[in-house]
Amino acid sequence: MTISTIETTEQGEKIKKLQFEPQVLVQLTNEELFSMNQEVVEQIQLKGIQIRFETLYPKVQALKRLAEEQGIQNINSLNDVIPLLFQHTVYKSYPLALIEKHQFSKLTQWMNKFTTHDISKVNVTECKSIDDWLEQIEKQTDLKIVHSTGTSGKLSFLPRSASEMQNFKNALYLFIHALTGVNPHEKTIPVFFPGFRDGRQLAQRVLSTFGPELAGSPNEFHTAIPDFMSADFMALAGRMQVAKAKGELGKMQMIKALAWKRGEILKLKRNRPKMMQAFFDNMIERYKGRQVFLMGPLSTLISAALEGEKQGYSQVFAPNSAIVTGGGLKGMDVPNDWYERICRFYGVKTIRDGYGMTETTGYCPSCEYERYHIYPFHVPYVLDPDTGKTLPRKGIQTGRFAFYDLLSESYWGGIITGDEVTIHWNDECECGRKGPWIEKRIQRFSEKQGDDKISCAGAQEAYDNFLDFLLEVEE
Amino acid sequence: MEILLEKPKESLKDRVFEIPLIAKGKLITDYSVTYKGRHGAEFITSDPKRFLQKIVMKNPSELNVLYSLSLDEILEYLDDLGKRLVIEENEYLQDAFELGCYASGLTPSVLYTTYKSLPLFFEKSAIWEMLEQRIGVKYLENWEPARLNDGRTIYLRAFGSRSVHIIAGNVPIVAAGTIIRGCSTRCNTIIKLPSNDPLTATALARTMIDMDPTHPITKNISVLYYKGGDIEFEESFYRPEYIEKIIAWGGYSSVQYITRYMQPGIDLITLDPKLSTSIIGVEAFSSEKVMRTVAQRAAIDIGSYNGEACINSKVIYVQSGTDPDGIQKLNQLGAYIYYSLTALPPHISTAPKKFDLELKSAIDGLRTDDEWYKVYGGENNEGAVIVSQLNEPVDFSYKLCNRVVNLVPIDTMEEAIRSVNSYTQTVGIYPESLKKNIRDDLILHGVQRIVSLGFAPRGSLATPQDAIEPLRRMCKWVIDESSV
Numbered sequence: 001m002t003i004s005t006i007e008t009t010e011q012g013e014k015i016k017k018l019q020f021e022p023q024v025l026v027q028l029t030n031e032e033l034f035s036m037n038q039e040v041v042e043q044i045q046l047k048g049i050q051i052r053f054e055t056l057y058p059k060v061q062a063l064k065r066l067a068e069e070q071g072i073q074n075i076n077s078l079n080d081v082i083p084l085l086f087q088h089t090v091y092k093s094y095p096l097a098l099i100e101k102h103q104f105s106k107l108t109q110w111m112n113k114f115t116t117h118d119i120s121k122v123n124v125t126e127c128k129s130i131d132d133w134l135e136q137i138e139k140q141t142d143l144k145i146v147h148s149t150g151t152s153g154k155l156s157f158l159p160r161s162a163s164e165m166q167n168f169k170n171a172l173y174l175f176i177h178a179l180t181g182v183n184p185h186e187k188t189i190p191v192f193f194p195g196f197r198d199g200r201q202l203a204q205r206v207l208s209t210f211g212p213e214l215a216g217s218p219n220e221f222h223t224a225i226p227d228f229m230s231a232d233f234m235a236l237a238g239r240m241q242v243a244k245a246k247g248e249l250g251k252m253q254m255i256k257a258l259a260w261k262r263g264e265i266l267k268l269k270r271n272r273p274k275m276m277q278a279f280f281d282n283m284i285e286r287y288k289g290r291q292v293f294l295m296g297p298l299s300t301l302i303s304a305a306l307e308g309e310k311q312g313y314s315q316v317f318a319p320n321s322a323i324v325t326g327g328g329l330k331g332m333d334v335p336n337d338w339y340e341r342i343c344r345f346y347g348v349k350t351i352r353d354g355y356g357m358t359e360t361t362g363y364c365p366s367c368e369y370e371r372y373h374i375y376p377f378h379v380p381y382v383l384d385p386d387t388g389k390t391l392p393r394k395g396i397q398t399g400r401f402a403f404y405d406l407l408s409e410s411y412w413g414g415i416i417t418g419d420e421v422t423i424h425w426n427d428e429c430e431c432g433r434k435g436p437w438i439e440k441r442i443q444r445f446s447e448k449q450g451d452d453k454i455s456c457a458g459a460q461e462a463y464d465n466f467l468d469f470l471l472e473v474e475e
Numbered sequence: 476m477e478i479l480l481e482k483p484k485e486s487l488k489d490r491v492f493e494i495p496l497i498a499k500g501k502l503i504t505d506y507s508v509t510y511k512g513r514h515g516a517e518f519i520t521s522d523p524k525r526f527l528q529k530i531v532m533k534n535p536s537e538l539n540v541l542y543s544l545s546l547d548e549i550l551e552y553l554d555d556l557g558k559r560l561v562i563e564e565n566e567y568l569q570d571a572f573e574l575g576c577y578a579s580g581l582t583p584s585v586l587y588t589t590y591k592s593l594p595l596f597f598e599k600s601a602i603w604e605m606l607e608q609r610i611g612v613k614y615l616e617n618w619e620p621a622r623l624n625d626g627r628t629i630y631l632r633a634f635g636s637r638s639v640h641i642i643a644g645n646v647p648i649v650a651a652g653t654i655i656r657g658c659s660t661r662c663n664t665i666i667k668l669p670s671n672d673p674l675t676a677t678a679l680a681r682t683m684i685d686m687d688p689t690h691p692i693t694k695n696i697s698v699l700y701y702k703g704g705d706i707e708f709e710e711s712f713y714r715p716e717y718i719e720k721i722i723a724w725g726g727y728s729s730v731q732y733i734t735r736y737m738q739p740g741i742d743l744i745t746l747d748p749k750l751s752t753s754i755i756g757v758e759a760f761s762s763e764k765v766m767r768t769v770a771q772r773a774a775i776d777i778g779s780y781n782g783e784a785c786i787n788s789k790v791i792y793v794q795s796g797t798d799p800d801g802i803q804k805l806n807q808l809g810a811y812i813y814y815s816l817t818a819l820p821p822h823i824s825t826a827p828k829k830f831d832l833e834l835k836s837a838i839d840g841l842r843t844d845d846e847w848y849k850v851y852g853g854e855n856n857e858g859a860v861i862v863s864q865l866n867e868p869v870d871f872s873y874k875l876c877n878r879v880v881n882l883v884p885i886d887t888m889e890e891a892i893r894s895v896n897s898y899t900q901t902v903g904i905y906p907e908s909l910k911k912n913i914r915d916d917l918i919l920h921g922v923q924r925i926v927s928l929g930f931a932p933r934g935s936l937a938t939p940q941d942a943i944e945p946l947r948r949m950c951k952w953v954i955d956e957s958s959v
Contacts, residue, residue: 062843062844063843065843065844066842066843069842086840086843087836087837087839087840088836088840089836089837089839089840090840090843092840093840093841093843093844094847095847095863095865095867095869095870096867096870097865097867109846110844110846113843113844153870154870385832386829386832400832416836418833418836445832445833
């Protein structure tokens with residue numbers, strides 16, 4: 001089918017625009033995105049990938065190199081792009097030694113190979129930390145690099161720029177609307193986030209950037225810790241977790257010594273319980289019965305609810321409040337009826353979550369049938385985990401999840417993830433949303449093989465354990 | 476039986492394997508417990524709780540029968556046993572091999588080579604050498620007198636103990652070595668089977684039963700499977716009235732787990748997982764011919780046992796220099812090593828059964844950029860040589876396996892010495908002169924075994940292991956102090 005056969009001219013025009021500017025997809029509504037005909041979606045996706053390849057190929061050195069190695073010059077079908085998808089390890093393929101030895105200019109040269117923005121001239125000679133480095137790049141260019149939680153012991157850096165952050169905002173609003181029925185474009189309500197005020201880890205950066213806007217004003221954006229979540233600290237926490245899993249006591253001591261050079265730990269550690277208490281007190285006392293947004297890792301939301309229950313609270317917010325979470329239980333010891341209890345505590349009927357990662361712009365929302373729906377701006381693939389070859393885009397397929405993110409404009413959006421997923425390509429979901437969907441059970445391949453990698457949602461915990469470890473002797 | 480050297484073709488789904496329990500030399504075929512294995516297979520075995528009392532030795536006097544045997548008689552017994560361990564003639568070993576083809580990380584051709592080598596370990600002269608070198612035969616046979624400065628005479632003897640061995644399964648030699656160590660020191664030996672080698676120890680014990688079911692040595696062997704973490708069983712089993720020594724192979728978490736059962740009266744001997752490395756001096760580049768020889772020797776240390784053993788080299792420090800000229804030489808050496816590695820004969824080394832997916836993704840992640848790492852091979856599952864272009868190993872060096880090695884350029888030996896630690900077991904060194912210069916320093920930094928490059932796989936039971944003396948520690952060193 002060609003574009004010209006699409007039913008109406010008006011729709012044809014719209015689709016044509018989407019094909020040439022696939023990022024415009026994120027400006028549609030959930031209803032529009034999830035009611036599109038799959039053939040049309042795939043046409044838009046193919047054209048979108050072709051356009052991205054044509055524009056990024058000459059400018060993104062890492063892509064150029066991979067394409068040359070694979071001998072690929074044209075993309076004629078969705079599957080043609082598979083050899084050009086980056087492994088999820090690509091964005092952390094720099095030697096850790098560059099950070100340890102403060103060779104930030106070399107790290108800049110590395111990052112420069114992944115973006116159309118020229119950051120080669122950025123002056124980073126004064127940088128002493130990852131935070132310094134990221135800050136200098138932000139000051140001197142349009143890039144706003146975000147990083148992962150570093151649970152594998154190393155941070156991934158993704159070169160997002162200002163325009164992509166705008167795409168992220170729209171994707172986030174779509175996601176919130178899909179999960180909660182509240183459309184943030186139309187309505188602002190107070191936002192609660194039991195984390196840091198600011199930071200460059202993806203979820204943190206997204207909330208600190210758009211939280212005040214979602215809330216209507218900075219005063220209605222409530223965070224638990226009024227500090228900046230340091231990238232260096234997260235990197236050390238991740239390395240500590242790996243060293244601990246491997247039983248490398250010597251390395252743990254070394255990491256501890258590195259972290260101790262930073263003075264703020266002690267203050268944070270001492271004040272943290274008080275801050276969390278104050279956060280929840282404020283939420284319960286001042287916002288009781290009101291409609292709010294509450295966003296945070298599932299484990300944090302559960303602990304807070306169980307604690308609040310003990311203090312005799314229930315039905316804290318208005319039933320039309322929106323609670324958005326992710327990360328799963330990650331082995332947390334919870335009562336069997338935890339879900340009913342947290343719904344009762346927060347006063348909402350349902351709490352739903354999403355699926356995404358540092359490299360996706362936005363998240364896949366879950367529906368009332370416990371399925372993650374994939375937006376058309378994320379082109380999904382399921383790969384055979386052993387051969388890396390693509391599995392058919394039909395029926396039910398289980399394998400390694402890969403995707404092309406059409407909302408990336410200045411970096412290559414094709415990623416092969418470390419996750420095992422099951423995608424239903426043709427089963428229409430009872431919720432009415434069209435398009436492929438992912439089963440709820442998602443597993444990391446590294447965990448399947450009994451690796452020491454901790455889960456992404458474990459990061460906050462890793463951070464907390466790390467603080468405990470640092471203070472074991474010194475306090 | 477036709478020996479299967481190709482990858483097993485039939486599906487494992489719905490296959491049921493029997494793992495009989497051996498309780499003090501008695502075969503028990505009560506298959507009341509089912510364990511689900513990987514790939515859909517199942518295996519059935521006895522309920523360890525039900526037979527616990529038949530496995531443990533409650534009355535230590537039972538060990539006395541072993542003292543009615545001379546060491547020579549014990550060695551004769553083991554020598555006889557070795558002669559029956561010819562895989563072509565031994566059905567139990569054939570079964571163990573067949574199951575090993577599924578369960579082991581080794582490929583069938585390499586696994587088969589290790590089974591073929593079993594009889595050698597049981598030769599009388601080999602075991603005598605082990606006992607003499609590691610313990611001193613006289614201490615096993617007699618109360619050996621020694622005079623102290625104060626004029627007293629003490630008598631010293633190495634007695635066997637009641638021991639449990641939680642063994643590793645990556646190479647079947649571990650099961651054989653455990654039986655040799657236990658029997659030759661007059662221990663009562665209980666072996667907990669590993670899931671990656673679920674039948675070798677059982678096959679050896681069954682051969683012992685066939686040989687002589689009433690022999691005291693046969694009656695001091697038990698072999699069983701239980702799931703590590705079965706607290707109810709373990710609490711009733713790891714008790715000082717039954718067990719004096721636990722010899723635990725395994726990782727940080729499994730050993731840490733065992734420590735919960737530690738109490739006065741039980742001695743724990745740990746054999747931790749180890750990593751090995753190599754160090755190559757500047758002399759390797761003296762000529763093209765030397766470079767190729769060095770590459771071949773390195774390939775043996777990397778590729779033997781398919782890179783599954785603790786002795787396999789994972790990171791190689793090479794004194795090529797870190798200037799562009801040095802890096803170019805190192806890349807050339809990397810290409811040679813890759814060639815030698817993939818040219819190893821199939822009975823020594825093959826591509827792995829299954830390539831580690833996370834490692835594959837980490838290697839592929841380096842391919843967009845060769846400024847810091849140059850990768851030879853690894854497109855398929857044949858193995859790879861990653862040549863660091865900076866003097867740092869890859870950040871995922873702890874994940875290296877499946878015949879993937881990392882070459883790291885250095886200017887001075889200091890850098891190589893600083894890289895080793897207490898996890899480093901074997902270091903293969905080229906040339907010999909360099910070995911003498913740096914070995915003391917390496918040892919101070921944690922290294923436990925130093926070999927000439929290319930000889931890492933050539934271990935012997937007659938040497939200490941991981942810088943400890945497990946054989947001596949399996950014994951109870953008892954003194955009789957005589958004062959007149």
